[in-house]
Amino acid sequence: MSCTPVNVFVPQVTRIPITGPAPFNTLVCCCVVGSAPIPGAGIGYVTRAEVTMGTDFVLADFDQRVPPVFQHSTAAWLAGIGPGEDDTWLYAVDNVSDTGFDPVTGQYFINLDVGVMYPHIPSQFQGGIQFNIYYISVCSYVLVHEPPKAGSPLPFPLRSAVRKQDHGGKLLGRAVNRGAVVPFVVPCNAPPTFQATFVTGSASSAQLNTCPSQCDCCRESRCARGGRRVGAELFVRD
Amino acid sequence: MAISLDSNDPGQVASASHIEFETSQPGQRALVFSGIAIPSWNLNDDNNIYHQTITVNLRYPVIAVVNASVSLGLASIGNDDSAFLFATDSDTLCIDNNSQELMLQVDAALSGDPSSLNRFGYQVVVVVTTQSTGISGTIRFSKDVFDASNLTEQQVQELFLVSADTLTVLPPPPGGGFGQNQYNPVAYGQLGGLTWSGDDFSVPYTIAGAPYNVELYGIVQIGPAFKPSGQTTVVTQTGGPSPVGLKVNAPSVSGVDFRVTSYTVK
Numbered sequence A: 001m002s003c004t005p006v007n008v009f010v011p012q013v014t015r016i017p018i019t020g021p022a023p024f025n026t027l028v029c030c031c032v033v034g035s036a037p038i039p040g041a042g043i044g045y046v047t048r049a050e051v052t053m054g055t056d057f058v059l060a061d062f063d064q065r066v067p068p069v070f071q072h073s074t075a076a077w078l079a080g081i082g083p084g085e086d087d088t089w090l091y092a093v094d095n096v097s098d099t100g101f102d103p104v105t106g107q108y109f110i111n112l113d114v115g116v117m118y119p120h121i122p123s124q125f126q127g128g129i130q131f132n133i134y135y136i137s138v139c140s141y142v143l144v145h146e147p148p149k150a151g152s153p154l155p156f157p158l159r160s161a162v163r164k165q166d167h168g169g170k171l172l173g174r175a176v177n178r179g180a181v182v183p184f185v186v187p188c189n190a191p192p193t194f195q196a197t198f199v200t201g202s203a204s205s206a207q208l209n210t211c212p213s214q215c216d217c218c219r220e221s222r223c224a225r226g227g228r229r230v231g232a233e234l235f236v237r238d
Numbered sequence B: 001m002a003i004s005l006d007s008n009d010p011g012q013v014a015s016a017s018h019i020e021f022e023t024s025q026p027g028q029r030a031l032v033f034s035g036i037a038i039p040s041w042n043l044n045d046d047n048n049i050y051h052q053t054i055t056v057n058l059r060y061p062v063i064a065v066v067n068a069s070v071s072l073g074l075a076s077i078g079n080d081d082s083a084f085l086f087a088t089d090s091d092t093l094c095i096d097n098n099s100q101e102l103m104l105q106v107d108a109a110l111s112g113d114p115s116s117l118n119r120f121g122y123q124v125v126v127v128v129t130t131q132s133t134g135i136s137g138t139i140r141f142s143k144d145v146f147d148a149s150n151l152t153e154q155q156v157q158e159l160f161l162v163s164a165d166t167l168t169v170l171p172p173p174p175g176g177g178f179g180q181n182q183y184n185p186v187a188y189g190q191l192g193g194l195t196w197s198g199d200d201f202s203v204p205y206t207i208a209g210a211p212y213n214v215e216l217y218g219i220v221q222i223g224p225a226f227k228p229s230g231q232t233t234v235v236t237q238t239g240g241p242s243p244v245g246l247k248v249n250a251p252s253v254s255g256v257d258f259r260v261t262s263y264t265v266k
Helices: A159-166 A222-226 B151-157
Strands: A014-017 A026-035 A047-058 A073-082 A087-100 A109-118 A133-144 A172-176 A180-186 B003-006 B013-022 B028-037 B041-059 B065-082 B085-096 B102-127 B134-142 B158-172 B180-190 B195-197 B200-207 B216-221 B232-237 B260-264
Touching: A026 A047, A026 B134, A026 B232, A047 A133, A047 A222, A073 A087, A073 A109, A073 B102, A087 A133, A087 B028, A087 B102, A133 B013, A133 B028, A133 B102, B013 B041, B028 B041, B028 B065, B085 B195, B134 B158, B134 B216, B151 B232, B158 B200, B180 B216, B216 B232
Parallel strands: A073 B028, A073 B065, A087 B013, B003 B041, B134 B260
Antiparallel strands: A014 A026, A026 A133, A047 A109, A073 A133, A087 A109, A087 B065, A172 A180, B013 B028, B028 B102, B041 B102, B065 B102, B085 B102, B134 B200, B158 B180, B158 B216, B180 B200, B195 B200, B232 B260
16 A cells, blocks of 8 residues: 655644634644653552643744733543553543743643552563653643744744755755754755764755865864764755 | 533543634534543452443533544553453543533443542544523622722632532431532633722623523622622622523523622621
C-alpha cells in the first residue's frame, strides 16, 4: 500500500480559524505525551506531585506585558506505565490543576496533579528496564486571539531564519530538538568544503553542506575548524 | 448498578471544562468537553471480569448532535498483587430524553483482587444544534442594606453567585426529626452591570445553558463583595415562576427577580 506523506510543519500544533466568540479568532489543538519524573516514596506510600507539561504551542506575537486572554478544555490520561510484578501499585492523573502561558517565552503549559505508588520491577527486567515508566498524555483545545499572518507560511516569525536569509540563505524547513525550534538555512551556493559534525532533526546526510574558507557567508574560523554546529542552526546544502 | 456522574460536581468529575465556538451554520455550535471522571470503582475478584456502564452528564442541553468524536483514557488505576484488567471499552454520546442534556456513556471493565478504576479522562469534540436556554431577572437591594455606588466592575461581579438548581427533598432521619431540602446547581449565572435609581440598586443576571423539562429553582447566594449593614441577610424571590420549567419550544424565562434585605436582631 502506498501513501503520500502529509507535509506538516513541526511542532504539530493545529490552528483552526474561527469567527467567534469575541475576542477569539483561533482554536488551537495541542497534544503532548510526556513522562512524570517524580520519585517513589517506598512500598505502601503514594507520592503526590504537580507536574508541568510544556507543549509546542507558542502564542503568536506573545507580549509578556499583556496577559493572554484564553479559554481551554483539557483532558489527560495515562499513556504508559510499568513494569511491575507481585506488588501494590497506583498510577493516577487526578486533576488538570492549571494551564497558562510561560511569561517569558509565551509557551503554553499544562499543570497536572498526579500520584503514584511504583511497583517492584520484575526480576526478568533487571537486565534491561531498570526504572519505572510513567507517561501521561494530555490534549488541550485552546481559544485564543492571534494576529493574522503577514504573508508568511509559518504561524509566527522566525527571526533567526530571516536574519540568515538576509545573507543569501534559503529557508528549507524546521525541526524540533527537545522542544527547541531549529531552522534549516542554506547560506550560499558555494561548493562544500566542510561537514557539520552534529545533526539533529530530519536533515539527511545529502543535505549536509560544506563551505569554502573564502565564502562570504561563513566565518573563516568556522571553516578552519572543519565545520560545527552554531547555536541552534544547521547549515545545509540547497 | 450503573454509575452516574455529574460534571458540575468536582467530587464526581475533576477539572471539568468546556469551550464552545461558532460554526458557519446558523443554530449550530461546536463544543469541546474535557474532564477526569471519578467513578471510584473497586472490586475484589480476579477470577472474573466485571463490566460497568458509567454515565457522565456533561450538563449542556442540545436539540441534536450533528457530529461527535470522543477520546477516552484510564487516568487513575491501582492493584494489589493480583491478576488485573482495566478497560474503557467503548463510548456512546447521547441526549437525555427528559432534560435534553448531553450525556457520555462509557462501557468499562475491571478485574482484580483488589483493583480500582478510580478515574478516567475524556474529551468530547462535538457539533450540535442548539438554542439559547436561559433564566434571567434582576437582583435588587436598597442603599440601606449596602451602598454599592463605589464598587469596581470586578467587585460587582462578586456581589452574588446565581444558579439554577434542582431540588431533592431528603426524608427525615430514622427516629424522628425533620427532612431537608437539598439544592443541586445545574447551571450558573452571570451578572450584568450595576445600575441604581434613587436609593435602590439593581444587578441583572442571566443563567444560560439550563436543562429542559426539569423543575429549576433560582438561587442567589451572597458574594464576598456584598457587605450588608445587618447581621442577617435574606434573599427573597419577588417575581417570576418558582419552580421554573424550560421547554424546547419555550427555552427562556425572564423576570425571575429577587430582593436582598438585611436586618439585625436586637
